[in-house]
Amino acid sequence: MKEFERKQLLERVNREAATVGAAIPETIEVQGEEVDLQEFVFEIKRRETVPTGERERVERAKRNLRRERLERLQRIEDGEVSYAEGERLAESIVGIDRALNALEALGPADLEREAEAQEAADRKRWMKFLRKALGNEDTSHNTRGRP
Template identity: 65%
Template sequence: MKPYERKQLLERVEREGATVGASIPEEIEVQGEPFALRSFVFEVKEAETGERERVQEAKKLLRRERLERLERLEEGDISVAEGEALVNAIVGLDRALNALESLGSKSVEQEMEVQERMDTKRWYSFLSEALGWDDDRGIRR
């Protein structure tokens, strides 16, 4: 894979609305074992109460799996097709994590913190685009 192709794929993963329209994968492999992700998300979403521990454990596993796939996308010797598959898997994991994050009640303070972080991220993305920054270091295009 060429560096510019890798950069395009990474940008797709990090895009603000990457999960819009994305579906939760039916099944993914987590630590070498198949995991029925879609049915798990819908199952705990319907139950909502009493599943807190199970949901927290699943979120940890999914975040770890997302990170491993992202690292493979960033640094691995992979083809463009493999990169595309990784991007789709990462976006699907993000979609599932978003669904799991919305479960349960959060305190007002936690909700405000999350909103503030999201607002900051959107503002930085806007500034980066408007000012023509290439990366986090503020280098101009």
């Protein structure tokens, strides 16, 4: 592969909008294992939130995808592959990025929502406890001004 071709491929995979319009690969070999990537991502995205039991599986998949992306990128950077192989690697890197974007979009937003819900529930329990402890079970506001 020529130097300008290598730079062109690297620019393509590192472009900010590289994943726009890109498809998630149906299958991909990650760490020597064939993965039904498209099915996995769509299965996880179908849910409103990632269930607690699935979080570790999703985090492990993201780590493996990042590692695989880095290895493929390194092969292009080293320039030890043909241009055709480099193009194939670049396309797969963009597909991996697309899958990672989809999986990352689930993570923090769901965790934030869960944390907010947990905090609201904690506040509600705390207020109920205080009202009960202080003997103010009545939550109506009509008790002001009464002795």
